[in-house]
Amino acid sequence: TKSLKETLQEVIPAKQEQLKKLKAEHSQAVVGEVKVENILGGMRGLKAMLWEASVLDPNEGIRFHGLTIPDCQKVLPPAPGGKEMTAESMFWLLLTGQVPSPEQSRQLSAELAEKGDLPPFVEKLIDSLPKTLHPMTQLGMGVAALNHDSVFQAAYERGIKKSEYWTYTLEDCLNLTAKLPALAARIYRNVYHPERSLPALDKNLDLVGNYSNMLGFGANEHLTEYLRLYIALHGDHEGGNASAHTAHLVGSTLSDPYISYSAALFALAGPLHGLANQEVLRWQMAMQKEIGDNITHDNIKEYLWKTLKSGQVVPGYGHGVLRNPDPRFIALQEFCKSRPELQSSPIIQLVQQTAEVAPDVLKEHGKTKNPYPNVDATSGCVLHHYGLTEFKYYTVIFGVSRALGALTQLVWARALGLPLERPKSYSMDALEKLIKN
Numbered sequence: 001t002k003s004l005k006e007t008l009q010e011v012i013p014a015k016q017e018q019l020k021k022l023k024a025e026h027s028q029a030v031v032g033e034v035k036v037e038n039i040l041g042g043m044r045g046l047k048a049m050l051w052e053a054s055v056l057d058p059n060e061g062i063r064f065h066g067l068t069i070p071d072c073q074k075v076l077p078p079a080p081g082g083k084e085m086t087a088e089s090m091f092w093l094l095l096t097g098q099v100p101s102p103e104q105s106r107q108l109s110a111e112l113a114e115k116g117d118l119p120p121f122v123e124k125l126i127d128s129l130p131k132t133l134h135p136m137t138q139l140g141m142g143v144a145a146l147n148h149d150s151v152f153q154a155a156y157e158r159g160i161k162k163s164e165y166w167t168y169t170l171e172d173c174l175n176l177t178a179k180l181p182a183l184a185a186r187i188y189r190n191v192y193h194p195e196r197s198l199p200a201l202d203k204n205l206d207l208v209g210n211y212s213n214m215l216g217f218g219a220n221e222h223l224t225e226y227l228r229l230y231i232a233l234h235g236d237h238e239g240g241n242a243s244a245h246t247a248h249l250v251g252s253t254l255s256d257p258y259i260s261y262s263a264a265l266f267a268l269a270g271p272l273h274g275l276a277n278q279e280v281l282r283w284q285m286a287m288q289k290e291i292g293d294n295i296t297h298d299n300i301k302e303y304l305w306k307t308l309k310s311g312q313v314v315p316g317y318g319h320g321v322l323r324n325p326d327p328r329f330i331a332l333q334e335f336c337k338s339r340p341e342l343q344s345s346p347i348i349q350l351v352q353q354t355a356e357v358a359p360d361v362l363k364e365h366g367k368t369k370n371p372y373p374n375v376d377a378t379s380g381c382v383l384h385h386y387g388l389t390e391f392k393y394y395t396v397i398f399g400v401s402r403a404l405g406a407l408t409q410l411v412w413a414r415a416l417g418l419p420l421e422r423p424k425s426y427s428m429d430a431l432e433k434l435i436k437n
């Protein structure tokens, strides 16, 4: 069977050819226009970026190399004994556009487990941080520090040909992906359970199996399976979202994958992006506390209006691109429906009931372009039910996941020789002049 690198080596020439042809034959083709609203509106809707791994349709949601989430659930190999697709199989798909065989997926698991230990100085760095430092800040710092061992950076200093960039980038990306569970679990242990010892990486487990084990939940196969699904699903959401875009932008300066992804994590740490993960649960629990046992649609509606009237957003609802319920939300809800213990969980019931009421309230409120739930509306409550209750940590899990897409696309950016990203900006005065002309 072919390794990941061999598979990639085979698919790169055709993509390089496709890019060459696009440049040669269609460089001047017009695919859209730039309106003042794009410039003032955070570049929403502007077609301005190349990203191979996934494309987000406003109505259908995400497709990974053309595959929908249910397609991926059907074809991507699970871990031995499990049902949910593994992070490795999603990584393989995002990187190569191909579905790995179970054997290839297991080979990649073994390679990642082999590379997963942290260098001692990074362990010391993380251990020296105050527990009160947000786990996302710790994750970003740890990932940045791992660039000490970047093979891309070392090779660049030595002097390498552009055509070789991608091989060193791939090596860094695999090393970083491999080390994320040990790093993220160490942060969890230090902040929440300093009395616990951290288990060593198990060379027979997949990436998420090891992550769950190191978090202290290895015995809970249900949570491990949920984490597999969660991490595969959050792996990529096309290129324009703040974290993926940041990785791409920083990577375009030829910064190595560690510091590029570290920057991405700090974009993910904002409440309008990844931090919504922790905000949803905080908000749902405040709702639960206020409403008490008498949960009715009217009570939920009243609480939603209270949130909106206080000038806050309803966390877990709305999206920069999506205009329908997020298929990732639907997939996580299906997971909940398949487990009786989750169906009887009060917080999961509350999330489900909120999803029945919130769209109409948000429509009536009339501001958001998308009144439907996004993935964050449900992702945290399952973790909470299974005992991973520290919601300040949830965005870290998102950060482990988003690496799959962002890192695979750094490899492609180097394989395709994509240039330094440098859009044009204008002052309002300059813009007014432009409009007059």
Ligand code: AMX
Binding pocket: 044, 271, 272, 273, 274, 276, 277, 308, 312, 313, 314, 315, 316, 317, 318, 319, 320, 321, 367, 368, 369, 370, 374, 375, 376
């Ligand atoms: N509740 C209340 N108001 C909302 C809203 C919500 N859930 N979503 C959007 N709005 C408001 C916006 O604040 C904006 O108001 P303004 O005109 O006063 O500034 C208006 O509706 C128009 O916004 P939009 O074009 O529909 O959304 P956007 O592309 O600007 O922002 C997002 C998208 C996700 C930041 C926004 O919907 C939001 O803040 N949602 C809540 C936070 C959240 O769930 N984030 C997670 C997103 C997914 C992820 O990255 N993990």
